[in-house]
Amino acid sequence: MSPIRVLVADDQPVVRSGLATILEGAADLLLVGEAGTGRHALRLAAETSPDVVLMDIRMPELDGIAATRALVDSGSPTRVLVLTTYDPDEYVYEALVAGASGFLLKTDSPQRLLDGIRAVHAGESLFTPTVTRRLVERYVEAPPARPPADILPQLTEREVDVLLAVADGLSNAEIAARLYIGEGTVKTHVARILAKHGLRDRVQAVVLAYESGLVRASRGIGQ
Known part of the structure; x- marks a missing residue:
């Protein structure tokens, strides 16, 4: 390699x-x-x-x-x-x-x-x-740029679960353990989330989760 x-x-x-x-x-x-x-x-x-x-x-x-x-x-x-x-x-x-x-x-x-x-x-x-x-x-100081409803129709229920876990700062292995799915399945869901919203990587997915208001102010990464 x-x-x-x-x-x-x-x-x-x-x-x-x-x-x-x-x-x-x-x-x-x-x-x-x-x-x-x-x-x-x-x-x-x-x-x-x-x-x-x-x-x-x-x-x-x-x-x-x-x-x-x-x-x-x-x-x-x-x-x-x-x-x-x-x-x-x-x-x-x-x-x-x-x-x-x-x-x-x-x-x-x-x-x-x-x-x-x-x-x-x-x-x-x-x-x-x-x-x-x-x-x-910084994300939660300002009102959401767009409501969660704007992004939810584009994502399946499982993709929303994965996006929230990504916003929590979890690795693929940790997401797999939390959601009781395979790590390969997590990778597939992440790839689909990125593709649906034209995102470069997981960091931009975190931005999406917070700026859309999907993750509320009462939540913090790792909680």
Whole structure:
């Protein structure tokens, strides 16, 4: 099996060096480049076709949000895993909407970073619990953009169950256990949800669940 190709984008050389060291210690991961700005990250992404980009939010020339949006809008299959310095990062929500597939704190353990890269590459969404709580708060601050009735007719009852579980931050295996169905069946339901609403990945499905009002303010991920 080919290694997962990873591009690191961060404006701090010491952070890039540390991430590179962590990646080089994993046999199933391959570091294909390091970028210090958002524009450099986009150039390297076009040249090296990484599977995953570790993207810092605050970078010169072009920040991580704009770089993520540009990468997604280009049609690239590359997944973006955003690394945030502080838990209460006000830009996390914007990065998610731009197309990021997950978030980790730079203070997370090396093993969590490696597992996060693998999860995002496999199509899972990834959130640090505390970052997730802030995202939920942001979603429920405003009224739903459209009522649940707008999306429910397009989804089967089981697909609604799966969407709610995705919004709870559960993995495919955890959803399968909750709903007493096979993991392959979960993957099929998730794929259909994404296709019906023209969504790129599970993260956008979470956005749909919250912004539509399907998930109410009284609920939080993991509850």
